[in-house]
Amino acid sequence: MEKSTKKIVIAALMAAFTCIATMILKWPMPTLGYIHIGDGMVLLCGIVLGPVTGMFSAGIGSMFADFFSGYISFAPATLMIKASTAGISGFLFHKLKHHVKATYVRNIVIIVSGIIGESIMVIGYFLYETGIAAFASGGFSPAALAAGAVASVVGIPFNIIQGVVGIFICLLVLPILLKISDIRDWILL
Numbered sequence: 001m002e003k004s005t006k007k008i009v010i011a012a013l014m015a016a017f018t019c020i021a022t023m024i025l026k027w028p029m030p031t032l033g034y035i036h037i038g039d040g041m042v043l044l045c046g047i048v049l050g051p052v053t054g055m056f057s058a059g060i061g062s063m064f065a066d067f068f069s070g071y072i073s074f075a076p077a078t079l080m081i082k083a084s085t086a087g088i089s090g091f092l093f094h095k096l097k098h099h100v101k102a103t104y105v106r107n108i109v110i111i112v113s114g115i116i117g118e119s120i121m122v123i124g125y126f127l128y129e130t131g132i133a134a135f136a137s138g139g140f141s142p143a144a145l146a147a148g149a150v151a152s153v154v155g156i157p158f159n160i161i162q163g164v165v166g167i168f169i170c171l172l173v174l175p176i177l178l179k180i181s182d183i184r185d186w187i188l189l
Contacts, residue, residue: 003182007186010048010182011045011053011054011057014041014044014049014054014058015058015060015061016061017041018041018045018057019064020065021037021169022036022037022041022061022062022065022069023065023068024036025037026069029158030154034071035158036162037169038061038062038166039162039167040165040167040169040173041058041061042062042082042085042089042121042166043085043114043117044170044174045057045061045090046085046087046089046093047089047090047093047113047174048187050090051087051088055084055086055087056083058082058085058086059082061082062078062081063076063079063082065078066078073132074128077124077128080124081124084120085118085120085121085124086117088113088116089117089118091113092113093109093110096113107171110174111171114170115163115167118163119163121162121163122163125155125159126155126159129148129155130145130148133147133148133149134148
């Protein structure tokens with residue numbers, strides 16, 4: 001199979017796995033969203049596929065999870081936020097990977113790029129939930145935005161937990177994926 005065809009197939013599979021991982025285990029948050037394990041796949045999309053292809057795969061897979069789970073109002077934001085998370089973490093991983101020889105150093109690179117990528121997720125959902133709460137309370141006046149921010153701050157710790165779990169899952173699953181020769185070549189070359 002041609003290299004570009006393989007990458008397209010793997011990208012589609014990773015989008016599907018991201019959707020499934022997001023939907024398998026989820027716990028509703030006191031705010032409007034839910035905690036899930038799909039962020040591990042979001043990070044893997046950026047690392048395995050690279051920042052650009054990984055963005056599309058992670059964003060589309062996560063967006064479909066929102067559609068299928070009844071969180072349609074979050075779908076457009078999820079597309080952008082998860083794509084950004086995968087793109088930024090994938091970009092950082094691939095820029096820093098050339099300085100990596102030992103497995104434990106690669107894990108540090110994954111953790112650092114994951115923390116930065118997941119920070120984008122935490123900030124993105126905080127801003128989106130603030131906007132939704134402000135809109136629901138009557139508009140985007142300074143008072144409505146302040147009230148929306150206060151209401152949305154409750155979700156930050158939950159999103160941080162989701163991000164940490166995502167990094168942990170990425171660290172667990174990546175060694176398994178590295179046993180596949182094409183994926184190993186994409187990541188380690």
